[in-house]
Amino acid sequence: MKDQRKIEIRVGITVIISILVFLWILGWAKNFSFVSDNKITTIAFDNVAGLEVGDNVTVNGVREGNVKELMTKENKVYVTVSLNNSISLNEDASFQVAMLDLMGGKRIDIEPGSSGIPFDYSKVHEGKFSADIPSVMSMVGDMQDDMASTLKDIKVTLNSLNNYLTDEKLHSDVKSSLSNLSSLTEKINLILDQNSSQIKQLIENSNQLTKNAKSLIDENKSNLSSSLSNLNTTLQKTDTLISKLNLLADQTTNKQNNLGRILYDDEFYKNLGESIKQLNDLTKILIQQLKDEGVNVDAHISIF
DSSP states (O other): OHHHHHHHHHHHHHHHHHHHHHHHHHHHHHTOOSSOOSEEEEEEESOOSSOOTTOEEEETTEEEEEEEEEEEETTEEEEEEEEOTTOOOBTTOEEEEEESSTTOOEEEEEEOOSSOSBOOTTSEEEOEEOOOHHHHHHHHHHTHHHHHHHHHHHHHHHHHHHHHHTOHHHHHHHHHHHHHHHHHHHHHHHHHHHTHHHHHHHHHHHHHHHHHHHHHHHHTHHHHHHHHHHHHHHHHHHHHHHHHHHHHHHHHHTTOSHHHHHHHOHHHHHHHHHHHHHHHHHHHHHHHHHHTTOOOOOOOOOOO
16 A cells, blocks of 8 residues: 555656656747746737747847747737847847748847947837748749740840841841941042041141241230230220210200200201291392392491
8 A cells, every 4th residue: 555655656756747847848949937037028020921929039149039929900910029138139129030940930030239228128119021932932923924924025025136137138238338338448548548648748737837826826925915905995995985975965865965955956947947048038139139230239438
């Protein structure tokens, strides 16, 4: 009876130890702890691509925590993670979902940052998703129709280009153009060879003409400056004269001088007209008297 009791106690102790070892291994594998001194924070992702509760959280590639909770809200996935209390993050820390291995496992990678400003664990922080192999394959699948259409267009373009390049008329035209270009080049070379001395002489004459013109300008620089100065003075005087003529014309028009009073005085023109008329009558009388008996002059001269 006592031996059976001892066996039961040993079996019980073994089971308890086995459970404790299992729990310890499970906590080590899943980074699970019964002590609640870990740091908790929440990260918002647009896509987590298969991330699950219990997946690893690494800081600079070292496992320092695990995923505690996943929640979808307003087209965002909010991931709550638990980090070891010894981890120190800065305000500019970054978060991203990455591949764990080629089998498709996921983890959250954290870059602790370097700003020196303490990290606020109570805020919701933004994370980003790094495309993995399945995501890339999905993107390639979405691009399949576009790639097929693009390849079809390329094929049509290549066929058109091939037809264009294999056109016999095009080959003939190209050959003819090249032949004409070669003939033209030979003629130009021949003309240059035959007239090289004349071209050289023309260049030398041009250089001499340029030198003579420069020498002439240098020698008459002072005269040219004086002529330009005199021309400038003449222009200024002409401008002054024109201004005075404009002033005289304005004064004449406005009757501000004698000429204006004479030209624009109606009374003067009226008197002038009457005087001319009287002079005309007097002239007629004199002419008539000269034709008849001459001019009678009745004059009395007194001598003192």
